[in-house]
Amino acid sequence: MNSSISTDSQNTNPWGYHLILDCMKCNIASVTCPERIKDFCNDLINKIKMKPFGEPIIHRFAEHNSEAAGYSLIQLIETSNISAHFSDLTGDAYIDIFSCKSFDEKAAKLVVKKHFQPVNIKVLFISRNARN
Helix, strand or coil, X not given: CCCXXXXXXXXXXXXXXXXXXXEECCCHHHXXXXXXXXXXXXXXXXXXXCCECCCCEEEEECCCCCCCCEEEEEEEECCEEEEEEECCCCCCEEEEEEECCCCCHHHHHHHHHHHHCCCEEEEEEEEECCCC
């Protein structure tokens, strides 16, 4: 089984697009508040022109472990999903947008910056296609 991932931007017919954002030291009040996380999700959907499927699921996990505790978000969209995991301890956020419909990755990053004010963002954008 081939487990390599192509980040080839020359892929002219991708099946989907995956934006991965690792956000360091976000505003703690934003990443620890489910209402603010929901506002972020709704703003993101509007700015990248996606259609939500149902309401976002936002739940706090790992309350027994202060090093891992934090909220997780999953929002189904018509063309796949948006997911995010937030650390209460560090303020870090790990956000994924996957869609078979193209979207504006710069707009997505601007929404993240607006809502969470990270000190730094590592970005990986992948065109996904199992057949290439």
